[in-house]
Amino acid sequence: MAVEVRFILFSMKEITQALVAHLRKAGKPLPVGSVRRVSLAAAPTLNVAIDLVPDKEGEAVRMTVKEGELIAMIIAFCIDQHIPLPRDGAKSLRLVENEFYLVVALGASEEHMKIFK
Numbered sequence: 001m002a003v004e005v006r007f008i009l010f011s012m013k014e015i016t017q018a019l020v021a022h023l024r025k026a027g028k029p030l031p032v033g034s035v036r037r038v039s040l041a042a043a044p045t046l047n048v049a050i051d052l053v054p055d056k057e058g059e060a061v062r063m064t065v066k067e068g069e070l071i072a073m074i075i076a077f078c079i080d081q082h083i084p085l086p087r088d089g090a091k092s093l094r095l096v097e098n099e100f101y102l103v104v105a106l107g108a109s110e111e112h113m114k115i116f117k
Helices: 012-025 067-080 111-116
Strands: 006-011 033-041 049-056 061-066 088-097 099-106
Touching: 006 012, 012 033, 012 049, 012 061, 012 067, 033 067, 049 067, 049 111, 067 099, 099 111
Parallel strands: none
Antiparallel strands: 006 099, 033 049, 049 061, 088 099
């Protein structure tokens, strides 16, 4: 059986938009302020940290989102942006040179998915 694999690249702007929308929907909106930095880490698991500087007095805030929540927020972002994703596809996230790729595989076994780790 053929295996279909899709790679969807997300810019830092899109990751930030996905994070803000996800937190808002979860009832945890970010404080009003400016994004100072978005940083990515791949070890030991993928995560995104966003540093905010409040518009009013106060200390900078750091929000961190781990891999499972990242995948959920990126899937929600795809739905909101009308990016088609197969429901039955195995989904995983990869960080390559500071860019996130959502890997979606249809008909893939666990062995196939090891290639993309």
